[in-house]
Amino acid sequence: MASKTVKVGSSVGLHARPAAVISQEAAKLSSTVTLAAEGGEPIDAKSVLLIMTLGASAGDPVTVASDNEDDVNTIADLVASNLDA
Secondary structure (H helix, E strand, O other): OEEEEEEOOOOOOOOHHHHHHHHHHHHHOOOOOEEEEOOOOOEEOOOHHHHHHOOOOOOOEEEEEEOOHHHHHHHHHHHHOOOOO
């Protein structure tokens, strides 16, 4: 399983808008992608609500994992981006 840890790039953290963008992209992918906050259980990246329950703030580390390395990179890039706009 491939994984990558990145810091949350959005100044509001993984709140409604960033969570929606990430979950919409994850839903397009062929593999299951999970997100985990430091010390937390992995959640399905396709769920907006589960992403928001991570409680990840700006700069917090989040681990992205999947069987597909390209999918990990796609979602990790989004998590690390500023999705506030």
